[in-house]
Amino acid sequence: MKPKQFLYLFLPFLLLGACAVTSKRSTPITQGNPTEFETLDLSEKGPIRFQKILAADWVAERNGLIHLKDPKAVAANLEPGKEPIQIYFYVIDHPKFGRYIIDTGMSSGFRKPQEEWPVPGFISSRMNGDKLKTKITIQEWLAKDPKKVEGAFLTHMHMDHIFGSLDLPAGTPLITGPGESADSRFIHLFVQSATDRILGENISLSELKFDTKDGKTTRILDYFGDKSFYVIYVPGHTAGSLAFLIKSTNGSQLVLGDTCHTKWGWENQVPPGEYTKDREANIESLNYLKQISLKFPKIQVHPGHQSIGDK
Template identity: 25%
Template sequence: MKAFRARIKSRWLWLGLGAFLLFVIYQNVKTDVPTAQAFAPAMPVNNPGSVARLIQRPYEGLKVYALYTGDIQVGGEAMLDPKNSRVRAEELHKQFVPAMAYLIYHPREGYLLFDTGFGPAFARSSNGDLGWWTKPLVKTRVHAGQDLISQMNRLGVSPSALKYVVLSHGHVDHTGGLPALGSVPVLIGKGERDAIAQPMSLLHGYKQAHFAKVAQLFEVDFTHAPDLDPLGRAVDLFGDGSIYLIDSHGHTPGHLSLLVNLRQGPLILAGDVVQSRRAFHDAIPSGNSTNITEAYTAARRLAATQEQIPGLRAFYGHDAEQAAHALQPPLFYQ
């Protein structure tokens, strides 16, 4: 009798495990990601050719608000490539790092967002809207009023006022605020949509459901874009020399960065090209990059730009010290 009961218990255990796995597979095979359209930027007035020439023509009236939307726990390999000889073993530890979003004001075009950090769902639960089964795997810290929408509300900016959301890439700590923004058009780099929509993409850091409300998804193709030396290929977003989309793929297939041509000098929003000032100093990308060779290329281009233009301002992907000392809204960079 005991043996019979043990067999029954074992079968129920395996059935339960099978049902759980089927549920997880279903959640990660179905796609909520809309088909991407090719983005057609405005025709640029001129091509500066280099960052050095660009800074001679700053664009008046631009503002950048740095929104610190919470923290996420990551392993050391997410911050630095563990195979790099300049990375010390003690640097490769689990840590909480900031998730940032940047609200940009353009005097003619209105507002746009670069990345979305974490939305209200992450203020309610430590794993946000990622699903109950991710609870042991994902840990975030978002205080009441810290999420993206709460900060935008305090600045008097509603989601309907946004012209675009530009995503450096599709990982959850960059798209967590997307569901609360409704149907705002979203721009991503070419190749990123396929990475997000692949089966089981949550295992690679993507949450397809974050894109469920996106009515228009645009992919930026840098194939024929001119160089903005030494950053690489760049697209003039509004055609007026104010904001440039920078091809910085490597961390993910369609990773892009942003250069905002502010009055007080250009500000680079690097995304996850490098994760911190320490990583930037040695041009070391994240160890969990999709293409580590291309990731190093993007990191070295960013470092070369800093060497060429001393005092150049840049926000890195997840720098805790930088987030703590950033101008707090309603203060802004200009």
């Protein structure tokens, strides 16, 4: 491509200084009952069979995962470097509403040699691709435990949370938080086409609505309306980040997404570092999730990329 053509092609993005995470557009959906924090009741076990699946082992930069300038990180002498992390997806089997997953793990494409992965080479080398070790793909997992996936909730649309999308049957709804697919950041100029490719041709993107009433935005939706599965709006890491509170047969589970990537970040209440878009909003959302865990101390917490205990 000639430099002039290149300039014309990218001029709109250069002017805006950013572009959306994906060029695919989502349909707003209204689902679930708005719920107040004060009315949450987790005293009884719920009907959902909850499974956390380790999809891949990986490493990432500590200064992306944890805000190293936070006084608590400074006091703990945390230094920049590589941090071992994992990629997970979660399976929600509801006796009445069927199977949903949260995030999409890995797709079969990642079983191929790295040069054939469904991400461009310059991205896989930048993201420590040589350290990304797939444990199980969505296709392999569904072959072992077959059941229709009614939909996949995305904690957010960063690539490591949608890597498995191509393994889902065509048309499986992907459900995001408000403004997530249009979330703009300069970096997206480089990753938009990769994100589109990972999502595949046949996706259906839905965006959950969280209404604002009297200047107050709903934070929690009782998704099925039976108080078993709550979707929590936690903007900050990305515009439409979501967390999930699940009343399972094994007790209550809190899936944080990348509002907090690491065990250390959760235990010390320190937000992510450079991987987060809006740190102030991320801190507010992290504090909100912490409040839930303090109200229900028995809750099992699942940070975005590490585990607490052996759960």
